[in-house]
Amino acid sequence: MSQITIRPIDIRNISDDDAKASHELRVALAAERTPDDPAPKWEDTQAQLQSIPTFVDVWVWFVEQEGKTLGTADLGVMRADENQHLAQFSIKLLPETRRQGLGKLLLKEIVAVAEAENRTLLMTDTASTVPSGAAFLERVGATVGLESHVNQLKLAEIPGGLLDTWTSDLADGFTPGLWEGPYPEESIEEILQLFDIFNTVPRGELQVDDFKLTLEQLRQQEESRAKRGVERWSLYVRDNETGKIAGFTELMWNPHKPTFAHQGITAVWPQYRGKRLGRWLKAELLKKLVAERPNVTIVRTENADSNDAMLKINTELGFKPYLAELVWQVPTETVKGYLG
Template sequence: MSAATIEQLRIPETLDGDAAQDFLQAVEVSRQVRVHTWGNDVLAYTAQELFAQCHDPYEWYVVLVARNAGTIVGRAGIAMPLDDNTELAHVTLDVLPSAAGAGLGRKLLEAAELFVRGENRKIVMVETNHPVAALVDGVSDPITATHGSGSLPLSSREARFAYSAGYDLELVEQFSACALPLPAGVAAQLADKAAARQEPAYAVHQWMDSCPEKWAQDFVRLEQDVSGNDDAARGQGLHRGQDQEPEQAQELDQWDVNSLREAEELSARTGRHTLVSAAECLATGALVGFTSISILGHRNDVAFQDDTIVEKAHKGKDVGLQIKVANMEMLMREFPQTRAIYTWNAPENSAMLSVNAQLGFVSAGATGQWRKDFNALG
């Protein structure tokens, strides 16, 4: 592996023909890594998705590849936001299991860091993935996250890699899965439970793909409390979805109705569908919460839970449960072939974890968000 070389991948104009072969090979490396980690390729990019990300108007996406004897055996995806957080870069590392253990991951990371520093990016974020089976015995030498209550064991190879590369563990998220369809009667029982706590105080409104104009301003207002670390987490992939509390999120100061419509158009071009259930407070006529689910363009047998937001004044009334049940019912109605839904949650978000547990979500593992700040290094 000492003969491995690293270079920037040329993004092809189309996915057809010989010019796209290196790009497709890099996609296959990522797919094999996801299969090795999770046991399936549900969280893997398709070529069409990665191609779309390389043309995302909101970020610059660069791919570095490692070759051994001419064959691509590793890649580093570098996502650099173009509007907000322009000091930030997200780096995704993938090395084939057959090429692991020879220092290739470190060489790719160092090359990615050199690239982003040349683009005046000061903060690098790296994600590590940990299936639940790999965490069962990892109770010794925990690395505690700087935000939230999560930790990862230093015995984990992935955690040890990031830690030894000088990264701080910023956040740990619980990765959970729910089998679909829900057992008969479960959705109705949970809907009745939520309604019993509320009196007739809230109405649920639903839509797919495009927010009705009537609710657009309210929806944007709620989304302004949501950071970019949801489903389309900038630089972390189209598959990311996260239930979160508004106070845990970073504001999107420039997010408005025009931004919403642009995002809807971008999703439509990738074939992605978004299901939304929102709660209206009948006393004020305003939306006070929403939850969304994504269906990817290339497959409809899996779904991803995106953000769930409930305003603080309306918590403790099972509003989150009400809208999540409604959205799950819409998912099963509109996409009956869906067999699983996935989500990420902060471990300390006990309220949302409780709602998810009632719906049937079980832990499948964890992801770690690691940060290196070049400003702090001098």
């Protein structure tokens, strides 16, 4: 391909023209990855570009030919005490431009930054609807660290009476509570501890360490969602005897995708499992969604294929696989070898 240029982008100060080019590329790639969904809206792209948390550093490159954006690449590193060996990246190219060496050119830029940041492991993901991504990563020498699915629930297909049945009896000794919007300051330390449950979720062969969410990171995540207009409900149950929160679940709704809701983390501390708390939490929050967001018709969530306990609950609710996702990992040195 002639007259190809790789141009770095200052993503936190992106120009209007580059933001629009990024949006056009996002629309084209979304049509391939999720062809049944409505196209991403410009307002949502704008909000995402303006709401990157400061504890994440991101490098972005455009690959261009005669002024046309053919694709993009990015590399992100989290400024945290944990997983300082890790960097996450993506390469996204228009279908007609693939297998022409552009991915390799972008990968050179990614590796150069990863080395400068002392990141020895690179991680990315692919979707079953875009098989070229997996084929490219296999050539690079990456391996699959986790198999997962985006699972989808059509609310109209929930078995009749199921939500009422699941919520008819909360296990003895527990009291529910609800947080809408930002988490309250008076419970913030306990809330931060709740996210430690996520470290008990199966993560396959991924070479990642446990992650400890900090207050600053949590508040920045909330600020980022607020800029995008995303609303979050968090439902929890508290052990009456100890006062400890036993588990919680989250639902999020983006006004730019008004017919969709996203099921976030659902987690119960190991000592409270077996009491059907996860079932109660998810069903109760779905009842609230049906009552208060009548325009929502679909709920999506991501689950590791090895997370049998959560998949059992989701399957009984009516969740079905929507698309398969693979999380890949590859040592930076392996990528250098591929690049020659």
